[in-house]
Amino acid sequence: MNEINWKNYSLETQAIRAGHKRTHEDEHSIPIFTTSSYVFKNAEEAALRFTGQKAGNIYSRFTNPTVSAFQERLALMEQGELCLAFASGMAAIMAVGMGLLKAGDHVICSRGVFGNTVLMFQNYFGKFGVTTDFVDLTDTAAWAAAIKPNTRFLFLETPSNPLTEIADISALAGIAHQHGCLLIVDNCFCTPALQKPLTLGADIVVHSATKYIDGQGRCVGGAVVANEDIIEKQIYPYLRTGGATMSPFNAWVFLSGLETLALRMKAHCDNAFELAQWLEQQPAIAKVHYPGLLSHTQHDLAKRQQSHFGGIVSFELTGGKEAAWQLIDATEMLSITANLGDVKTTITHPASTTHGRLTPEVRAAAGIKEGLVRVSVGLEHVDDIKRDLLRGL
Ligand SMILES: *Cc1c(COP(=O)(O)O)cnc(C)c1O
DSSP states (O other), X not given: OOOOOGGGSOHHHHHHHTTOOOOTTOOSSOOOOOOSBOOOSSHHHHHHHHHTSSOSOOBTTTOOHHHHHHHHXXXXXXXXXXXXXXXXXXXXXXXXXXXXXXXXXXXXXXXXXXXXXHHIIIXXXXXXXXXXXXXXXXXXHHHHHHOOTTEEEEEEXXXXXXXXXOXXXXXXXXXXXXXXXXXXXXOTTTHHHHOOGGGGTOSEEEEXXXXXXXXXXXXXXXXXXXXXXXXXXIIHXXXXXXXXXXXXXXXXHHHHHHHTXXXXXXXXXXXXXXXXXXXXXXXXXXXXXXXXXXXXXXXXXXXXXXSSOOSEEEEEETTXXXXXXXXXXXXSSSEEOXXXXXXXXXXXXXXXXXXXXXXXXHHHHTTOOTTEEEEEOOSSOHHHHHHHHHTTO
C-alpha cells in the first residue's frame, strides 16, 4: 500500500488518521513507546544516525515515535512543514527564544500575552541582553513604529487572554517581513480548528497543548510549528540540547485530543456565543468581551480571520473586585482554576491569578481590570452554566 499524502485531506481527517506509522504488530491505535533509547544494527549505523545522515530514532529526548506522531499530525493541521513537541507551552516559547535570539536582539510582544510569556521575555531573555518592547495587540501602527534594526521577531496571541482582542495576522506578517523580522503567533486560543496563522503569513506557531489540544485538562505540553529551515536549524538543535521534551504518554493523550478537536471547538464556540449574548443582558455586567458579539470592536476581523469565535468569554462586573470574587465564590459547579480549554467550564479572576504577578501599571496598561472575570466555556449544557453564574449575579 502506498503511503497516504495527508496534505490532500481535510483537518478533521488528518486529526484522526495522520501521523501513525503502523508497526509490525498491526495495531489500530497509536502505541505509547516507553523507551529512553533505541538500538542500532551496528556501529556504522549508530554513527550515521548520530550525524543525521540516516533517519531514525536515537534517544527519546529528541526522537520518540509517539511524540513524532503527534508532531506530524499537528504540523499537518496547522498547514506547516514541521512541528516539535515540548514539555509545556512555556517550554515551547522558551525554545523559540533560545533558538532564534542572541544577546543584543530586540523583540516586540503584544501587551496582553499570557503572564508567564511577559516574564519570559522581560526577566529571562532580558537577563541575557535581549530587550523587549510591549505594544498594543490591535494597534498595527504601533507594531510598525516599534521595529528597530535589531528586531528579530514579533510575538502575539490572538485572540488575547483574557480580553479576546484580535490581531490582524496578515497585516502584521506584512510589516514583519518588510523589515526582515519573523511573526510568531501563539495559537492556543483558536487551535488550527479555528485559525491557521501560517496560512495568513505568520512564520511560527506556538501552542500550549495543555489547553484545547488536550481538551480535558489532563496533561501539560507544548509545540512549535514552522518551516523546515526554522525547525531544523534553529529549534531542533535547542530541543536536543535543552531537553524540555514532551513525554510519550502526554503525546499519546494529545493525539487522542486532536482526534476530537474540531468537534469540541465547534461545541465550545456554540456554548460561548450563547453565554456571551446572555451575559450582555445582565445588569451587573458592564462589558462582555467575546469576538462573536457585534459589540466587539474587531468582530469583522475575527470573522475574516477565524472560522469561529472561540470558547473564551470575559466580562467586567460593575462592582469591581469584590463583585468578581463574590460571583466566582457563589458558583456551585464551575471549576475555580486558571486552566482553560477544558470540557469543564472554568472561571478565574485574572487580576489576582494569571496576571497577578504583573505590576499594577503593566496590568492596567493591558486592560486587566479588577472587576474582570474570565470564563473558559466548557461543554456542559449552557443553561446549567448560566444558572451557575446567575447565583452570584
Ligand atoms: C497556558 C498558556 C501558555 C503556557 O502554556 P503551558 O502549557 O501552561 O506552559 C502559553 N500561552 C497561552 C496563550 C496560554 O494560555
